Structures are given as C-alpha cells and as structure tokens.
Amino acid sequence: MSWGSGVLSLWIAKHVIAAIQRESEQIYPLETGGMLLGWRDGNSKIVTGFIGPGPSALHGRYMFLPDHRWQVEHLRHAFLASGGDLDYLGDWHTHPDGVAKMSDQDSQTLRKICRRVPHATMLIRAGHPSSWSMNAWIGERQRPFRPFVPQACRIQEFEAPEDWPRYQG
Ligand SMILES: [Zn+2]
Known part of the structure; x- marks a missing residue:
C-alpha cells in the first residue's frame, strides 16, 4: 500500500471511523471526542487506535471536556501493549448540527497540544446522525512572532490488516 506523498494525509482505519460514529451518535446532540492513536510514515499518519471521551467527560451542546486522566491511562496502556507502535497522534471531537x-x-487548543506534540492532528466530525462530514488539520510547532495556521489534511479510509496493532478504549 502506498501512503502517498506531498500532501499531509490522515489514513484512518475503518474500525476507528466506526467507533467515532458510534460515540458521536450515542451522545448526539451533545458534543463528544477523544484521542487518535497510531504512527507516522513520512507525510502520512496512520490511525488504527481510538480512545473515547471517558466516563467523567463533560458533554455540552457547544462544549466538551474529556476525562483526561482516564484517557491518559488508556493511552499508556495502548502504547505499552503495542510495544510503542500506537502513540498519540491527536484529538477528535464533534460539532453536533455544526460544520x-x-x-x-x-x-487555540491545537496550538497548545502542538507545544507538547509537534504536528498534532485535530479531527472534527460535524452534522447529525443522517449526515456527517469529517475534516482534519495538522498543527505546526509554533515559532515566535508567527501566526499559528493549522494545515488541512486529506482524510483517507482504509481497512487495517488483522495483524496490525489496534486499540479501542
Ligand atoms: Zn470544535
């Protein structure tokens, strides 16, 4: 499989998209989100792991606050269980009835994340249960006196081979 070059691509395994869809629709019309796990390959990121909002997350109509402690615990577990293959790539969240x-x-949030994780991704899933759309951006590590401009990336779905590391938390 070729991951392409040049354009920033976010390859998301179908089982991760299905998990995001399930979470989004379960809590609609409230916002939700989580983490994307995987690895980098040149200009591409490959997502085969998924972490949800966590049991103590706060969901509002126009806000979402993840259960960070729970997420970090899952992230640690996913990282160790995969021998380091599955690492944090970025966040995902929904805009119910939004764009x-x-x-x-x-x-602002992505800019903050990029201070710790350069080139972190933010995926946004917007709409409602019969019509969703998805877009993603990648942030750069911020340089002094430069505006922070996230770059749009191309989302590609793929079927992850059975023996690839995956995670669902
Ligand atoms: Zn948002």
Whole structure:
C-alpha cells in the first residue's frame, strides 16, 4: 500500500471511523471526542487506535471536556501493549448540527497540544446522525512572532490488516 506523498494525509482505519460514529451518535446532540492513536510514515499518519471521551467527560451542546486522566491511562496502556507502535497522534471531537471547521477555540487548543506534540492532528466530525462530514488539520510547532495556521489534511479510509496493532478504549 502506498501512503502517498506531498500532501499531509490522515489514513484512518475503518474500525476507528466506526467507533467515532458510534460515540458521536450515542451522545448526539451533545458534543463528544477523544484521542487518535497510531504512527507516522513520512507525510502520512496512520490511525488504527481510538480512545473515547471517558466516563467523567463533560458533554455540552457547544462544549466538551474529556476525562483526561482516564484517557491518559488508556493511552499508556495502548502504547505499552503495542510495544510503542500506537502513540498519540491527536484529538477528535464533534460539532453536533455544526460544520466541520476549526473554531477559534479549536485552533487555540491545537496550538497548545502542538507545544507538547509537534504536528498534532485535530479531527472534527460535524452534522447529525443522517449526515456527517469529517475534516482534519495538522498543527505546526509554533515559532515566535508567527501566526499559528493549522494545515488541512486529506482524510483517507482504509481497512487495517488483522495483524496490525489496534486499540479501542
Ligand atoms: Zn470544535
């Protein structure tokens, strides 16, 4: 399989998309989200792991606060269980009845994440149960006196081979 080159691509395994869909629809019309796990390959990121919002997450109509402690615990477990193959790539969240675009708040959040994790990804799934759309961005590590401009990336779905590391938490 060729991961392509040049454009930033986010390859998301079908089972991860299904998990995001399940979570989104379960809690609709409230917001939810989680983490994307996988690895990098050149200009591509390959996502085969998924972490949900966590039991103590706060879901509002226009806000979402993950259960960070729970997520970090799962992330640690996924990383160790996969021998380091599955690492944190970024976050995903929903915009119920909204559009799949970065809000100013989203941009701020991604900028903060990129201080710890350069080139982190933010995936947004927007819409409602009969019509969802998905877009993703990658942030750069911020340089002084430069505006933070997340770059849109191309989302590609793929069927992950059975023997690839995967995670669902
Ligand atoms: Zn948002």
